[in-house]
Amino acid sequence: MLALNETWYLVLAAMIFTIGAVGLLTRKNPLVMFMCVELMLNAVNLTFVTFSKALDDIAGQAIVFFVMVVAAAEVVVGLGIIVAIMRRRQGANADDISLMRG
Amino acid sequence: MNLIWLIPCLPLFGFLVLLVAGRKLGDPGAGWWGTGVVAASFLVVVKVFFDLLALPEEERSLTQTLFTWIPSGSFKVSIGFLADPLSILMCLFITGIGALIHLYSIGYMKGDEKFSKFFLYLNLFLASMLLLVLGDNLLLTFLGWEGVGTCSYLLISFWHTDPANASAGKKAFVTNRIGDFGFMLGTFLVWVTVGSINYADIGPAAPMIAAGTATAIALLFFLGAVGKSAQLPLSVWLPDAMAGPTPVSALIHAATMVTAGVYLIARLNPIMAQAGWANDVIAWTGAITALVAASIAIAQTDIKKVLAYSTVSQLGYMFLAVGTQNYVAGIFHMVTHAFFKALLFLGAGSVIMAMSHEQDMRKFGNLRKYLPVTFATFMIGWLAISGIPPLAGFWSKDEVLAGAFNAGPAGPVLWFIGLLVALMTAFYMTRVVIMTFFGSEKWRLTDDPHEAVESADVESEAVESEAVESVDLVGASVAAADHGGGHGGGHDDHHGLSPDHTPQESHWTMTAPLVILAGLSIFGGAINLPFGSDFKHLERWLEPTLAYEHELPPVPVLVLLAFAAIAVASLGIFLAYLVYSKHKIAAEKIERPVLAHAWYIDETYAKVAGGPGEAGFQGLADFDGTVVDGAVNGVGAGVLGIGNKLRPVQSGLVRSYALGISIGGALLLAFIVTRMNL
Amino acid sequence: MRVEMFTFLLTAAICLAGSAGVVLLRNPVHNALSLVATLFGVAVLFIQQGAYFLAAIQVIVYAGAIVILFLFVIMLLGVDKAEGLDRDPILGQRPAAIAAAVAILGLSLTALLSVGSRVTGQASTLAAIDGSEPNINALAKVLFTDYVFAFEITSVLLTVAVVGAVVLSRKAGPAIDAAEFPEGTTADLLQAKHDAAAVEQGVLEEVATEDETPEGEAETAEEALR
Structure with missing residues (x-):
């Protein structure tokens, strides 16, 4: 049996991150895109905590704390924007909001 | 206190006041105002003159730096004044004679429609002249x-x-x-x-x-x-x-x-x-x-x-x-x-x-x-x-x-x-x-x-x-x-x-x-x-x-x-x-x-400028119009064309942008991996 | 050791299944619930590595608040209908996305697996995790000393976010619209009331009644208006 070490956590984090990225790139519903972003952030948080343990440094966990705060703020503002957009255009998806094209 | 800055600033102040209220001051008020500021400037010059005189000969040079005008790398220009024997001598007769001529102008320009404007220009002139002389x-x-x-x-x-x-x-x-x-x-x-x-x-x-x-x-x-x-x-x-x-x-x-x-x-x-x-x-x-x-x-x-x-x-x-x-x-x-x-x-x-x-x-x-x-x-x-x-x-x-x-x-x-x-x-x-x-x-x-x-x-x-x-x-x-x-x-x-x-x-x-x-x-x-x-x-x-x-x-x-x-x-x-x-x-x-006819100097200039001179300048203008402007406009047109070609990249589609970021991230990762000590 | 390994593999499976669900399921509500599964999995992994406080707020804030917020918005906007996943309107987006993802994953795994199981980097000397000290105390110590400035800035950020969300999601247009107040705007109503009171006053003065009913009525009208 293989020993459980940091690499396992990091590989798992890389996989979650990649899945989140694929979702962000392929889904059209802005809400689901947001959820994918949350997935990617969680993957990153997992690496931070892993490194915190590996290097015996609490600062990694402090960074995760800040990432969570920023993620919360981002979700609040992002959902506010989505609500504002949906009010004007029912059922809009991310591709419909492309007025700022060159 | 160092008063050098007042020397050009007094006529400048006079100029500004005349600019705003010249017509109100009218004839002869504007003239007296203009004369007054120049006379005041003269008094300041006299004061600075005596300041200089009180110094030992080799130290007779006062500088006053007000602020940095153009800071540009190693090229730095300050608004600074240099009062040394030469510039103060110039200032003495510029402001002195200037004041007298202002006074004279009150009589000479009496009744002119543009009376206040005349003093406006004269004050500006004196401010500029003093700047010329005092600039360090x-x-x-x-x-x-x-x-x-x-x-x-x-x-x-x-x-x-x-x-x-x-x-x-x-x-x-x-x-x-x-x-x-x-x-x-x-x-x-x-x-x-x-x-x-x-x-x-x-x-x-x-x-x-x-x-x-x-x-x-x-x-x-x-x-x-x-x-x-x-x-x-x-x-x-x-x-x-x-x-x-x-x-x-x-x-x-x-x-x-x-x-x-x-x-x-x-x-x-x-x-x-x-x-x-x-x-x-x-x-x-x-x-x-x-x-x-x-x-x-x-x-x-x-x-x-x-x-x-x-x-x-x-x-x-x-x-x-x-x-x-x-x-x-x-x-x-x-x-x-x-x-x-x-x-x-x-x-x-x-x-x-x-x-x-x-x-x-x-x-x-x-x-x-x-x-x-x-x-x-x-x-x-x-x-x-x-x-x-x-x-x-x-x-x-x-x-x-x-x-x-x-x-x-x-x-x-x-x-x-x-x-x-x-x-x-x-x-x-x-x-x-x-x-x-x-x-x-x-x-x-x-x-x-x-x-x-x-x-x-x-x-x-x-x-x-x-x-x-x-x-x-x-x-x-x-x-x-x-x-x-x-x-x-x-x-x-x-x-x-x-x-x-x-x-x-x-x-x-x-x-x-x-x-x-x-x-x-x-x-x-x-x-x-x-x-x-x-x-x-x-x-x-x-x-x-x-x-x-x-x-x-x-x-x-x-x-x-x-x-x-x-x-x-x-x-x-x-x-x-x-x-x-x-x-x-x-x-x-x-x-x-x-x-x-003043040795026909004017006429000669007119002939030269009108004949070969004009032709030469026309040639230069043509050169400028075709070659220089052509190059400049060519660069502009090229940039515009490239921009038009690249414009569709800004599709407004958020997911395309995200894809761009992902590809960039992947490339960055590839760069790091190749640099790793494997 | 075996228990740890077992726990890890189980939670890893939950995490991956949850994230796959977020990406692949069509209904946004299902996506949100899958996300909760992943978040819980990550919280378990946090606990496994000794980050107890973070695990707690992962559950409370992420799963408890943020996902609920997602669900709220989904319900509010009524977008809980399935989204067609069969084809992508942007040409080449899906293959390119998958290619980029494969590249990222492949390169990360190369980097991770080629070095074996060692973490490069300097072990901490300043903020070392002391086994005797509870995790929450250690985190609090660095948050309120080394990172106090960043901590204060996040409070500003949150305030700005709240204000921004309020401004963004407020309904546009006049505060009172004609459908809700068929009689007219507040100003009109107040003016009408004032006029009525004035007339009433005149009547009062003429008739010289001491009854205060009209004023009382006006007050009730005003309160109703509020």
Whole structure:
């Protein structure tokens, strides 16, 4: 049996991150895109905590704390924007909001 | 407390107030306000002068840096003022004479529609001039240099409703531009060579400059000086500049602005000391200009044009002095010239006012009866400029000539030219005096000179008048000068000189400056008498700035030279007396048409500029239009085309952008992985 | 050791299944619930590595608040209908996305697996995790000393976010619209009431009744208006 070490956590984090990225790139519903972003952030948080343990440094966990705060703020503002957009255009998806094209 | 900054700021403040409330202040309020700020500035200068005087000689240099104007890497320009003996001396006579001329203008411009605007410009001019003189670096001096140029332009074409005045202004502007380009190139070269454009850095660095570079710098700045101080070949604008109101001619085109070139050369004397043959160029240009201008002045009939050419000629003296490295004499002559030339111009203005704005001397005569104060003061100016001791002009001119005599092998030639100029100066000034203040009251005669049979001298001038008329046809620029008085201001209905006109003495605001300037013209020489170093106040004062050792000829030679100068001046006066008062010699023998036409300099310029010059510039314009603009537009069009091609990339689709980020991230990751120690 | 390994593999499976659900399921509500599964899995992994406080707020804030917020918005906007996943309207987006994802994953795994199981980097000397000290105390110590400035800035950020969300999601247009107040705007109503009161006053003065009923009525009207 293989020993459980940091690499396992990091590989798992890389996989979650990649899945989140694929979702962000392929889904059209802005809400689901947001959820994918949350997935990617969680993957990153997992690496931070892993490194915190590996290097015996609490600062990694402090960074995760800040990432969570920023993620919360981002979700609040992002959902506010989505609500504002949906009010004007029912059922809009991310591709419909492309007025700022060159 | 350091008050230097107040010196230029007071006139600037006056300017701003006049800009806002000039019309409200009106006539004469605006004039008194303008005079007041300049007088206040004069008092500040006096205060700073005494501050300097209290310091030991070698420390007489105050600087005041207000703020950094242009910070750009190692190139840093501050708004800073340098008050040293040279600049404070300049400030003293600029503000002093400036205040007097402001006072005079209150009377002269009375009733003009643009009364407040006139003082607006004058205040701006003084602010710029003081900035020019006080600036502690070349760029600040250039700012003032351009400022005075602009004011000069505005004031020459002050009565711009007459196209001739407007074109005279343009001519001055364009001619000055040629000189400015020399100034700018000189500044660039100083920056490249010395690495600083502060005078404080240039002085110590100057001995290290290679002779060739120093010569180039000197010649470039001299080009600037030639434009501003109306030396050959750029002298043509100054006579036309007489289209402006007479106080302007006195202040800007005689006493202050035109001497800026001399100031510049004196200020850069450390570089000039390295400049080798550039000094000879300066000296010879000055001498030849003095000679040519004096010869032209002999044949002019417009009183202001005589004085204008006389100014050009006297400026030539100053350049002769600085070119022979006799800076003190140059500055000395600049100061005394400012006194007596301002006096002569203001006197001429008083005459012109009294004669309903007629400027043609052939219509004057016997005015001493009507204008006693003007006459008396004008006499003093006449004697001063002619070089009769003990008036101011004699001392300074003598010093210039004595310095020239001792300047190398060519010195005696330069001295002889100077002596010839002195002869002509005495001659044409006597001519002006006789035609204006003595003889018969010629404006009472019938207007058409062909019908006049009364006196030989009227007939002789008829010939000349035709010559002048033919000049009129040559071009607007020449015509501008002949129409000098023909400004279209509201109060100025000139040619209203009727045979029964009775001239009247001017208001006290005009005569008071005349009297003060007359006093200065008499005693001004006392600042630098040649009787030993105890009497050379100016030389000792300027020593910290102009520390150049100048050797004068031994005393017996000096005395001989002085007597030669006096003899020549007396001869000139006597000759003019014979010609114009006794009519022993016919005037037309001396007043050659070629002189009346100013050696055809203007006409030649017009031909060259109109023919090959225009063709050349057209070629340049075509080159610019096709090649230069083509390249620039090509680059623009190329960028635009690429931009249009790339525009669809900005699709507005968030997911495409996210894809871009992902690919970028993947590439970054690939880069890191390849760099890893695997 | 075996227990740890077992726990890890189980939670890893939950995490991956949850994230796959977020990406692949069509209904946004299902996506949100899958996200909760992943978040719980990550919280378990946090606990496994000794980050107890973070695990707690992961559950409380992420799963408890943020996902609920997602669900709220989904319900509010009524977008809980399935989204077609069969084809992507942007040409080449899906293959390119998968290619980029494969590249990222492949490169990360190369980097991770090629070095073996060692973590490069300097072990901490300043903020070392002291086994005797509770995790929450250690985190609090660095948050309120070394990172106090960043901590204060996050409070500003949250305030700005709240204000921004309020401004963004506020309904546009006039505060009171005509459909809700058929009689007119508040100003009109107040003016009418004022006029009525004035008339009433005049009547009162004429008739000289001391009864205060009209004023009382006006007050009730005003309160009703509020």
